[in-house]
Amino acid sequence: MNTSRTRPSSSGSNKRPSSVNVGSKAKGKPSSAKKGGVKDENEEQHAPPNLDGTGFLTWTFLREDDFEDLQTLEVEQLADTLASLAGCGQWKEDPRSNATVGILLSAFLWAGENGFNPAQTSTLCSLIKFLLEAAVMKGLSLDETLAAARRLLICHSGAGPVVIEKQSPVARPVSPVGKAEKTSATSASPPLPNVAGPEWSVFGDNELRLIIEYLMSGLFQHYRLYQAVYTTDQEQATECLQVSTTPLPKIPPLCQAVTMQVWEDEQNRIKNEERKLVEAEERKRIRLSMMPPDPLKELGPDEVKSIINETIQELLSNVAQEFERGLDIQTQKFTLKLQTMAADAILRTRDQGSR
Numbered sequence: 001m002n003t004s005r006t007r008p009s010s011s012g013s014n015k016r017p018s019s020v021n022v023g024s025k026a027k028g029k030p031s032s033a034k035k036g037g038v039k040d041e042n043e044e045q046h047a048p049p050n051l052d053g054t055g056f057l058t059w060t061f062l063r064e065d066d067f068e069d070l071q072t073l074e075v076e077q078l079a080d081t082l083a084s085l086a087g088c089g090q091w092k093e094d095p096r097s098n099a100t101v102g103i104l105l106s107a108f109l110w111a112g113e114n115g116f117n118p119a120q121t122s123t124l125c126s127l128i129k130f131l132l133e134a135a136v137m138k139g140l141s142l143d144e145t146l147a148a149a150r151r152l153l154i155c156h157s158g159a160g161p162v163v164i165e166k167q168s169p170v171a172r173p174v175s176p177v178g179k180a181e182k183t184s185a186t187s188a189s190p191p192l193p194n195v196a197g198p199e200w201s202v203f204g205d206n207e208l209r210l211i212i213e214y215l216m217s218g219l220f221q222h223y224r225l226y227q228a229v230y231t232t233d234q235e236q237a238t239e240c241l242q243v244s245t246t247p248l249p250k251i252p253p254l255c256q257a258v259t260m261q262v263w264e265d266e267q268n269r270i271k272n273e274e275r276k277l278v279e280a281e282e283r284k285r286i287r288l289s290m291m292p293p294d295p296l297k298e299l300g301p302d303e304v305k306s307i308i309n310e311t312i313q314e315l316l317s318n319v320a321q322e323f324e325r326g327l328d329i330q331t332q333k334f335t336l337k338l339q340t341m342a343a344d345a346i347l348r349t350r351d352q353g354s355r
Contacts, residue, residue, distance in 0.1 A: 050134070057126040057156060058119055058202055061085065067118040070108070079105050086129065099229050103128055103219065114210055123156055123202045124211060128219065137230045142223045149215065156202040 062070070062085065073081060082104045083089070088097035107128050111121040127149065135145040203211065219226065258266075299307070 055130075055152070055155075056200075057130065057152060058123045059126075060122075061126040061129050062118075062122040064118060064122070067121075071112075075105070075109075078108070082108065095234050096230055099226060100129075100132060103132065103226075106218070107214075110214060116207065120202055120207060127152055127156075128215075131219065132226070132230070136223070136227050139227065139231055142220065145223065146220065149220075153203065153208060153211065156200055157204070157208055158201040 066085070070078060070081060079091075079101055083091040083097065083101045086100060086104060088094070088101050091097035091101045104125055107125050108121060111124050116124065130152075131145060131149055134140075135148060140148075
């Protein structure tokens with residue numbers, strides 16, 4: 001896919017056939033659309049998008065002929081393509097470009113999951129890109145950006161470009177729970193009649209509800225965070241880490257290599273030598289175990305410890321046996337004494353009874 005051609009930004013002009021209804025639910029693109037820069041006689045010029053809701057968003061960022069290629073790309077390739085179309089070079093290193101590509105990629109995938117047609121997907125991506133450029137990057141407040149998004153969504157739901165008079169904002173009453181209700185002078189004005197052409201009917205009621213939920217849970221929920229990223233210079237810290245590595249072993253040239261048969265013979269020889277050493281150690285151990293102990297042989301530290309442990313164990317065993325034997329004798333004596341005392345008590349009781 002060729003993405004190096006010059007692309008108009010979201011604030012540029014757009015030409016589109018007025019006879020095409022981009023809000024239809026058909027998945028394919030309109031058959032009356034012209035490609036390759038051919039200008040239709042019925043094509044009309046629309047104003048670029050702006051904050052007062054008089055601009056046209058459809059096909060300003062993502063053109064109709066881009067979708068055939070975009071829908072067949074993997075996620076990584078899709079992110080690179082969107083970055084190229086948005087003019088975000090080196091977007092993986094730059095935090096601002098990375099945020100822009102991430103928001104546009106998320107919106108594009110979300111639109112596909114919710115069954116948006118190409119015109120609706122293009123309008124949504126153009127809306128988000130315009131809000132980032134014209135609102136977030138210029139430091140507008142959240143209320144101002146919400147109002148701009150509301151106006152543009154109303155335009156592209158069939159109302160078309162509306163002229164919104166600039167009035168002083170109405171004081172917002174405080175609700176019983178302490179939260180300010182969002183009202184404005186323009187919200188109290190009566191709805192304008194739908195005099196726009198069919199090209200403005202991009203979103204229906206269901207798409208508007210989904211888009212509002214998506215924007216409120218994404219861009220507007222983290223509005224201050226995005227604004228900080230776009231308007232605050234990020235401090236860059238360069239860290240260097242020295243790592244010591246072990247040099248690789250020198251590999252001999254192939255001319256000195258041996259054949260597979262020679263290598264196998266060498267491995268067999270090494271195994272035979274190891275087996276012979278094990279057998280010799282086993283024979284030596286058996287021979288030493290069969291020899292009578294030498295009384296004059298000097299004992300080693302391990303042997304001395306073994307003899308001491310055996311002697312101590314034997315002494316402790318004898319002491320325990322003597323203690324148990326003495327305890328049994330004392331028990332027998334005590335039992336005999338108790339029996340004698342019991343017999344004497346019985347005899348005295350009988351004597352007293354006879355008297």
